[in-house]
Amino acid sequence: MKAFQKGHPSQKGRLSGNANAASPRLATVACALRLMLAGGMLAGLSQTALANDELIRLAQDHKQWAQQGKDYDHSHYSGLTQINRKNVKDLKAAWTFSTGVLHGHEGGPLVVGGIMYVHTPFPNITYAIDLNDPNKILWEHKPKQDASVRAVACCDVVNRGLAYGDGKIFKTQLDGRVVALDAKTGKVIWEMENSDPSVGSTLTQAPLVVEDLVIIGSSGAELGVRGYVTAYRMKDGEQVWRAYATGPDSDLLLADNFNATNPHYGQKGLGTSTWEGDAWKIGGGTNWGWYAYDPSLKQLFYGSGNPAPWNETMRPGDNKWTMSIWSRDVKTGKAKFAFQKTPHDEWDYAGVNWIGLSEQVVDGKKQKLLTHPDRNGIVYTLNRESGNLVRADKIDPTVNVFKGYDMKKGVPIRDPEYSTRMDHQAKGICPSAMGYHNQGHDSYDKKRELMMFGTNMICMDWEPFMLPYRAGQFFVGATLNMYATPGNNGNMGQVKAYDVKTSKFKWTKDEKFAVWGGTTTTAGDLVFYGTLDGFIKARDADTGDLLWQFKLPSGVIGHPVTYEHRGKQYVAIYYGVGGWPGVGLVFDLTDPTAGLGAVGAFKELQKYTKMGGGMMVFSL
Amino acid sequence: MKTYHALSIAAAALFIGAGVQAYDGTNCKAAGDCWEPKPGYPAKLAGSKYDPKHDPAELNKNQQAVQSMEERNAKRLANARATGTFKFDVN
Numbered sequence: 001m002k003a004f005q006k007g008h009p010s011q012k013g014r015l016s017g018n019a020n021a022a023s024p025r026l027a028t029v030a031c032a033l034r035l036m037l038a039g040g041m042l043a044g045l046s047q048t049a050l051a052n053d054e055l056i057r058l059a060q061d062h063k064q065w066a067q068q069g070k071d072y073d074h075s076h077y078s079g080l081t082q083i084n085r086k087n088v089k090d091l092k093a094a095w096t097f098s099t100g101v102l103h104g105h106e107g108g109p110l111v112v113g114g115i116m117y118v119h120t121p122f123p124n125i126t127y128a129i130d131l132n133d134p135n136k137i138l139w140e141h142k143p144k145q146d147a148s149v150r151a152v153a154c155c156d157v158v159n160r161g162l163a164y165g166d167g168k169i170f171k172t173q174l175d176g177r178v179v180a181l182d183a184k185t186g187k188v189i190w191e192m193e194n195s196d197p198s199v200g201s202t203l204t205q206a207p208l209v210v211e212d213l214v215i216i217g218s219s220g221a222e223l224g225v226r227g228y229v230t231a232y233r234m235k236d237g238e239q240v241w242r243a244y245a246t247g248p249d250s251d252l253l254l255a256d257n258f259n260a261t262n263p264h265y266g267q268k269g270l271g272t273s274t275w276e277g278d279a280w281k282i283g284g285g286t287n288w289g290w291y292a293y294d295p296s297l298k299q300l301f302y303g304s305g306n307p308a309p310w311n312e313t314m315r316p317g318d319n320k321w322t323m324s325i326w327s328r329d330v331k332t333g334k335a336k337f338a339f340q341k342t343p344h345d346e347w348d349y350a351g352v353n354w355i356g357l358s359e360q361v362v363d364g365k366k367q368k369l370l371t372h373p374d375r376n377g378i379v380y381t382l383n384r385e386s387g388n389l390v391r392a393d394k395i396d397p398t399v400n401v402f403k404g405y406d407m408k409k410g411v412p413i414r415d416p417e418y419s420t421r422m423d424h425q426a427k428g429i430c431p432s433a434m435g436y437h438n439q440g441h442d443s444y445d446k447k448r449e450l451m452m453f454g455t456n457m458i459c460m461d462w463e464p465f466m467l468p469y470r471a472g473q474f475f476v477g478a479t480l481n482m483y484a485t486p487g488n489n490g491n492m493g494q495v496k497a498y499d500v501k502t503s504k505f506k507w508t509k510d511e512k513f514a515v516w517g518g519t520t521t522t523a524g525d526l527v528f529y530g531t532l533d534g535f536i537k538a539r540d541a542d543t544g545d546l547l548w549q550f551k552l553p554s555g556v557i558g559h560p561v562t563y564e565h566r567g568k569q570y571v572a573i574y575y576g577v578g579g580w581p582g583v584g585l586v587f588d589l590t591d592p593t594a595g596l597g598a599v600g601a602f603k604e605l606q607k608y609t610k611m612g613g614g615m616m617v618f619s620l
Numbered sequence: 621m622k623t624y625h626a627l628s629i630a631a632a633a634l635f636i637g638a639g640v641q642a643y644d645g646t647n648c649k650a651a652g653d654c655w656e657p658k659p660g661y662p663a664k665l666a667g668s669k670y671d672p673k674h675d676p677a678e679l680n681k682n683q684q685a686v687q688s689m690e691e692r693n694a695k696r697l698a699n700a701r702a703t704g705t706f707k708f709d710v711n
Contacts, residue, residue: 011673176689182686188706189706190700190706191696191706191708192691192693192696193673193689193692194689195689196685196686196688196689198685199685199686200683201682224682225682226683228686236697236700236701236706237693237696237697237700237706238697239690239693239694254662263651264651264652265651265652266650266651266652266653267651267652270652270653273653274652274653274655275667276664276665277666278674278676278679279672279674281679281680281682281683282674282679283680313661313665313670314665314667314670314672315662316655316657316662316663317653317655318652318653318654318655320652340652340685343654343655344645344655382630402674406646409646410649411645411646411648411654412645413645413646414644414645415644416643416644416658417699419658421658421661422661422670449659466672468672468674468675468683469672469674469675469678469679470672470678471678471681471682471685472681477666562699580668
């Protein structure tokens with residue numbers, strides 16, 4: 001929170017409600033400006049400042065939970081303390097809500113101004129619930145989508161959530177549409193096509209509202225979709241910029257000084273030269289994970305996904321700029337830096353994971369950082385102003401694909417024994433394609449300066465096969481077997497507290513299944529998370545000790561949120577198992593290699609949970 | 621190509637024998653370009669047994685789909701600006 005307060009006094013003074021605190025004259029000016037804005041007399045820049053200010057103000061008010069990341073740092077850290085480590089044992093169900101939909105429920109609800117906004121998997125229904133009377137649905141938006149779109153979703157028909165901004169709710173649909181709804185009435189304000197399912201392109205990602213823009217990602221690298229990120233004008237859906245993950249520099253939208261601070265990361269021309277021929281046209285790199293944003297730098301941070309196909313032999317080269325951490329100017333979309341984590345991916349380590357921002361004294365100086373636990377088993381920390389690589393630590397010592405990290409060159413040192421290639425079945429690769437960390441939205445404990453990770457402990461065998469590319473059809477080309485990391489008592493997950501400063505884990509706790517949905521940390525010294533076998537749990541942020549758990553109707557693949565209403569703190573979480581680990585259970589698959597190899601790994605899951613869909617809300 | 625192939629197979633055998641590392645990602649021919657073929661595998665796929673033989677028409681379908689969507693969205697926006705009412709189905 002400090003970073004925001006420190007970094008934005010000018011914005012605060014300019015247009016926010018706090019102008020009243022300055023001088024009466026300023027307050028009058030601000031008031032007049034607002035009236036003009038409401039009347040549509042000012043557009044562009046002024047409106048921009050207002051939108052940012054509103055979300056920054058909402059993020060500082062811990063009674064609200066106005067974006068998936070909680071704040072632009074995507075810290076998932078709440079300052080609320082009513083529920084704390086002394087009394088969490090008394091936490092009880094306050095109210096519940098069924099979404100009326102099965103399949104995996106990812107993300108979390110939003111709470112803005114006393115209203116909770118709930119989203120569902122396909123067909124992506126949105127519900128608004130008045131917290132004064134949660135028994136009644138205020139409004140709902142139920143899109144009509146062609147059922148055929150389900151066939152091109154790689155990993156269950158999930159969706160990671162809604163975004164709020166300027167009195168509107170923004171949502172993505174599996175059929176590729178982006179919709180803006182009036183937050184008060186649910187009425188459609190605009191609706192645009194971002195992705196075309198006929199070429200295998202879908203949407204599962206939550207939008208992010210920044211400045212006067214809505215940022216939208218892409219999905220479908222398992223069907224050879226070339227990834228792109230798009231900014232739409234929040235007001236009317238106008239496309240402002242679109243940047244691709246592969247191809248010519250003009251499509252990549254590179255700034256003139258792209259990677260100037262770290263030229264060894266690579267600069268111009270690599271979006272095509274690190275591919276053979278036109279393979280970049282179906283090269284993957286979709287971004288369906290999370291973003292982070294620094295309003296003082298005006299830079300957007302996110303990760304691009306895996307190259308296509310999974311068969312590495314069919315795409316020689318580093319395959320830039322898939323698998324990269326991007327920093328883009330939010331107004332123009334131009335990339336200031338990109339850092340490729342996994343050059344020439346051979347394991348489907350889609351680099352789209354959570355990015356958490358922090359400001360810490362590391363290596364003797366206070367730095368603006370971004371931290372990113374990747375699928376490939378490495379936790380990266382970069383200086384987010386320069387792009388400099390600060391840390392690259394293994395999430396767990398059992399990571400074997402890389403022997404270590406060449407910090408000077410900024411590349412992983414691969415162990416050829418765990419590479420994949422045609423005419424070869426690779427065995428015992430750690431992590432598996434599901435990664436040691438996947439889509440879970442993790443948290444940064446601002447009090448302790450610790451990252452709280454929910455991780456996976458899954459390894460694999462992998463054998464590629466040749467296949468043709470046909471638009472709209474799966475383009476994977478590998479057969480996988482996945483299983484719990486050997487020597488870990490069959491446990492497939494962990495929760496752990498990581499300190500960037502020391503590269504050490506303060507505590508680590510095992511979980512039976514992968515901790516898929518992420519974590520949320522509070523000033524009440526608690527770490528909350530859900531589990532695939534259907535628990536919501538709270539651990540002590542200092543020790544990791546389990547302080548409370550409750551058995552939900554179904555497994556969890558989303559994240560907890562916490563808010564305050566009428567003086568009372570609540571913790572809310574979706575239940576409804578699914579996503580990639582749930583595909584066996586959801587689609588009744590038994591072949592262990594089905595579901596891109598997840599069915600075998602999670603065969604025991606159905607002994608613990610069944611499908612569901614809804615939310616449970618807890619209070620003292 | 622043939623000579624190269626034979627050489628790399630020989631090299632691969634040597635590597636295995638001597639325990640020398642194959643492609644480990646640290647030998648870069650340019651900044652940000654550190655890929656190497658694995659021992660026994662071709663540096664170029666065209667004409668090799670791993671040639672993906674992509675159909676150029678199929679490769680272009682992604683981009684065509686995006687262009688069509690952008691055109692339809694532009695019409696929606698223009699119509700909304702002209703009429704003051706948003707309509708998804710605009711011809």
